[in-house]
Amino acid sequence: HYLYANSRRGLNTITFDHWVKVHDAELSPDGRNVAVAHWDGALKVYDVRSQKTVWKTTRNSEDGHTNIITDLTYSADGRLIATSSVDKTAVIWNAGAGDRIAQLGPFSSGVSNVAFSTDGAQMAVAIYTESVGQEYATSLPVPVYLYDISIGGTRDEVTLDIRNKRELVGAAGRAVIAFSCDGKLLAAGCDDGQVRLWKLPEGKALPPLPSFG
Numbered sequence: 108h109y110l111y112a113n114s115r116r117g118l119n120t121i122t123f124d125h126w127v128k129v130h131d132a133e134l135s136p137d138g139r140n141v142a143v144a145h146w147d148g149a150l151k152v153y154d155v156r157s158q159k160t161v162w163k164t165t166r167n168s169e170d171g172h173t174n175i176i177t178d179l180t181y182s183a184d185g186r187l188i189a190t191s192s193v194d195k196t197a198v199i200w201n202a203g204a205g206d207r208i209a210q211l212g213p214f215s216s217g218v219s220n221v222a223f224s225t226d227g228a229q230m231a232v233a234i235y236t237e238s239v240g241q242e243y244a245t246s247l248p249v250p251v252y253l254y255d256i257s258i259g260g261t262r263d264e265v266t267l268d269i270r271n272k273r274e275l276v277g278a279a280g281r282a283v284i285a286f287s288c289d290g291k292l293l294a295a296g297c298d299d300g301q302v303r304l305w306k307l308p309e310g311k312a313l314p315p316l317p318s319f320g
């Protein structure tokens with residue numbers, strides 16, 4: 108298994124020592140590391156230049172997820188990694204040391220997506236609808252949860268304060284969420300073809316974008 112990481116010094120190829128297919132990968136904001144989520148629930152962070160493993164956690168380990176990791180993302184300052192999983196939780200990690208800092212959930216269903224705002228003041232998680240037969244129930248409402256956060260401490264010993272959980276209504280099926288660059292909007296692209304919008308920081312629902320398809 109290989110991963111191609113494009114940096115300022117050119118294209119790096121990382122050969123994995125973990126022979127399970129990759130579900131998601133993301134470069135750290137400084138481009139030095141790449142976080143990789145494998146289908147078996149393992150999370151690994153590699154040094155792009157040396158290709159060595161910086162830290163890892165495996166499925167069913169003391170700190171690891173117990174099922175597939177569906178999404179991962181770095182905070183804008185690079186100090187945190189958030190992961191979401193079929194195991195109905197989202198976990199926040201110290202990106203440098205690999206320490207598990209906090210867990211959100213367990214929720215009523217699996218978590219499809221997780222995101223940090225660019226200013227590091229908020230984060231959001233999207234829950235997905237359980238499948239019905241072979242199809243996802245695309246019309247059923249699912250929650251998106253918004254949290255206020257404060258990141259503190261040092262790069263080696265990161266602290267995280269999580270507060271003011273709010274449930275944002277309107278998403279359906281399985282949603283992919285993203286904050287706007289200015290941190291004033293949260294968007295969710297949903298299985299029913301619509302894009303829901305919420306005004307931040309309070310999470311006020313705005314009219315959705317027209318249905319696509």
